[in-house]
Amino acid sequence: xxxxxxxxxxxxxxxxxxxxxxxxxxxxxxxxxxxxxxxLDAIAMPPKFxxxxxxxxxxxxxxxxSNYLHFAFNxxxxxxxxNVIGLLISVPAAWxxxxxxxxxxxxxxxWMLSTKMMPxxxxxxxxxxxxxxxxxxxxxxxxxxxxxxxxxxxxxWMLYTYFKEIPVDILEAARMDGASLLSEILYVLTPMAxxxxxxxxxxxxxxxxxxxxxxxxxxxxxxAPLTAFIASYSAPEGFFWAKLSSASTLAIAxxxxxxxxxxxxxxxxxxxxxxx
Amino acid sequence: xxxxxxxxxKKSFGAINVINNVDLDIKxxxxxxxxxxxxxxxxxxxxxxxxxxxxxxxxxxxDGKDATNVGPSKRGLxxxxxxxxxxxxxxxxGNIAFALKMAGEKAAAIDQKVxxxxxxxxxxxxxxxxPRQLSGGQRQRVAIxxxxxxxxxxxxxxxxxxxxxxxxxxxxxxxxxxxxNALATTxxxxxxxxxxxxxxxxxxxxxxRGSVAQVGSPLDLYNRPNGxxxxxxxxxxxxxxIRGALAEKRGAATIGIRPEHADVSTTAGExxxxxxxxxxxxxxxxxxxDADGIGALTLRLEGEAPLKPDQRxxxxxxxxxxxxxxxxxxxxx
Numbered sequence: 001x002x003x004x005x006x007x008x009x010x011x012x013x014x015x016x017x018x019x020x021x022x023x024x025x026x027x028x029x030x031x032x033x034x035x036x037x038x039x040l041d042a043i044a045m046p047p048k049f050x051x052x053x054x055x056x057x058x059x060x061x062x063x064x065x066s067n068y069l070h071f072a073f074n075x076x077x078x079x080x081x082x083n084v085i086g087l088l089i090s091v092p093a094a095w096x097x098x099x100x101x102x103x104x105x106x107x108x109x110x111w112m113l114s115t116k117m118m119p120x121x122x123x124x125x126x127x128x129x130x131x132x133x134x135x136x137x138x139x140x141x142x143x144x145x146x147x148x149x150x151x152x153x154x155x156x157w158m159l160y161t162y163f164k165e166i167p168v169d170i171l172e173a174a175r176m177d178g179a180s181l182l183s184e185i186l187y188v189l190t191p192m193a194x195x196x197x198x199x200x201x202x203x204x205x206x207x208x209x210x211x212x213x214x215x216x217x218x219x220x221x222x223x224a225p226l227t228a229f230i231a232s233y234s235a236p237e238g239f240f241w242a243k244l245s246s247a248s249t250l251a252i253a254x255x256x257x258x259x260x261x262x263x264x265x266x267x268x269x270x271x272x273x274x275x276x
Numbered sequence: 277x278x279x280x281x282x283x284x285x286k287k288s289f290g291a292i293n294v295i296n297n298v299d300l301d302i303k304x305x306x307x308x309x310x311x312x313x314x315x316x317x318x319x320x321x322x323x324x325x326x327x328x329x330x331x332x333x334x335x336x337x338x339d340g341k342d343a344t345n346v347g348p349s350k351r352g353l354x355x356x357x358x359x360x361x362x363x364x365x366x367x368x369x370g371n372i373a374f375a376l377k378m379a380g381e382k383a384a385a386i387d388q389k390v391x392x393x394x395x396x397x398x399x400x401x402x403x404x405x406x407p408r409q410l411s412g413g414q415r416q417r418v419a420i421x422x423x424x425x426x427x428x429x430x431x432x433x434x435x436x437x438x439x440x441x442x443x444x445x446x447x448x449x450x451x452x453x454x455x456x457n458a459l460a461t462t463x464x465x466x467x468x469x470x471x472x473x474x475x476x477x478x479x480x481x482x483x484x485r486g487s488v489a490q491v492g493s494p495l496d497l498y499n500r501p502n503g504x505x506x507x508x509x510x511x512x513x514x515x516x517x518i519r520g521a522l523a524e525k526r527g528a529a530t531i532g533i534r535p536e537h538a539d540v541s542t543t544a545g546e547x548x549x550x551x552x553x554x555x556x557x558x559x560x561x562x563x564x565x566d567a568d569g570i571g572a573l574t575l576r577l578e579g580e581a582p583l584k585p586d587q588r589x590x591x592x593x594x595x596x597x598x599x600x601x602x603x604x605x606x607x608x609x
Contacts, residue, residue: 179349
């Protein structure tokens with residue numbers, strides 16, 4: 001009897017999980033399907049789910065109208081570049097907070113986190129003006145810098161959490177073995193924290209890839225990533241849903257594939273898993 | 277070379293004084309053991325010598341040179357941690373070679389030294405394994421290998437055997453003792469186990485609440501403890517301490533008698549008592565008894581003593597082996 005109940009319960013939970021999973025996935029699926037529709041089918045009422053005229057013309061049109069590779073390159077350069085530089089800053093920062101904390105370390109961590117609580121639009125005008133005067137508008141370096149700064153609190157927080165789980169004895173052993181601070185971080189701490197660093201980087205890269213507020217406001221063409229590529233398909237005179245969908249599909253495909261292949265690391269990163 | 281001196285060393289964490297004015301002189305080649313109950317500051321004292329903690333005041337001298345402000349990596353000391361603290365991502369070879377790499381030695385020299393250390397410690401077959409693939413005893417050997425390969429001025433051991441099972445602990449104790457004989461390098465060893473202290477040390481430093489209670493050879497401390505703390509801490513089973521009229525009769529506030537320094541008779545003697553429990557170890561018998569008007573006594577009799585619970589016995593302490601202490605707990609005889 002109890003066995004039956006638990007099987008029933010498990011089946012229920014499984015169905016519920018699938019339903020929730022499908023609901024979350026549905027917008028992506030719908031975008032993907034819409035990208036193969038004609039503009040007419042895309043706005044048809046009632047909506048056409050699978051039985052419509054499948055076409056690749058949206059992709060051809062998007063490709064001919066704009067240079068996908070240019071935007072894709074910018075997205076890759078920005079999301080990887082910004083976070084690699086961020087990593088170089090956040091590893092030593094997290095080291096000092098985890099292993100040589102001062103009286104105000106906790107306050108400092110909270111303060112860094114608090115910067116994420118402010119709406120970005122609150123500093124748009126000053127940053128825009130600064131960028132204009134420094135000639136950083138529409139430059140990869142300028143936007144990369146902003147993306148790095150945006151993720152820095154997250155990088156430091158996540159690495160700090162990972163580093164806290166590394167036994168300090170091992171770092172002290174390295175010191176006793178004659179390792180300098182740099183060697184200690186480079187040869188002992190970093191290799192031990194590789195799983196944590198990988199998950200952190202993955203999440204940071206995904207966030208940078210999807211970041212739209214600053215990239216849309218500070219870049220127009222040269223340094224514009226895929227977010228700008230998508231946005232260029234929403235025009236004041238109305239949406240071209242099918243073309244917008246194919247642009248979106250193209251924009252999210254690389255990061256979706258990356259996420260798919262690194263699921264394990266991602267889940268681990270999101271749950272702040274152990275180092276061991 | 278590897279003499280270590282501490283001069284008026286103090287350490288406080290915030291308002292809490294962990295080490296109070298410790299003066300200590302450890303000679304080159306000596307095996308010194310820091311022993312004391314948990315929280316007495318023995319590990320902190322070792323970490324101050326290692327440079328892993330900064331002294332609040334006072335000085336640490338290594339080979340006569342002031343090393344107080346020298347970082348741990350520059351002191352030339354090697355440390356074996358309680359948790360072993362092996363580098364989990366490196367092979368046994370990598371672990372042992374790490375310090376040599378940091379010192380910038382050539383690959384050929386490193387390889388030769390690693391092999392030599394590995395063969396000394398029976399680790400040759402395990403050089404390519406990771407620490408997680410080793411047993412506790414093997415990990416301990418790797419930790420020691422990592423220390424000896426550098427030929428340090430002194431070895432610091434922080435309770436290195438406390439994670440091993442009893443049989444392995446005895447074996448490793450012997451191995452560390454033999455290592456000390458072979459290398460003749462200064463060793464400082466922290467333990468809370470007074471058997472380890474007694475069996476391994478040339479010099480025992482007994483610590484009590486951050487201060488040195490007594491320094492001396494194991495038998496010095498055993499035969500002439502300078503106070504109640506050391507008397508009660510060194511020796512197993514512990515010394516019987518008796519207060520009151522019996523002590524005053526002998527001109528002391530407290531008298532102490534070790535379990536093996538009393539004669540037991542079933543017919544006549546100074547202190548009548550009742551056997552509570554007799555532990556038969558074969559070579560010895562430990563007798564736990566309640567002496568009339570005194571309280572619990574522990575006695576150690578050679579061989580197999582045919583004593584049973586509730587039996588009446590008479591205990592006579594040997595006057596020559598009596599320890600006398602004044603009301604402040606200091607030795608007076």
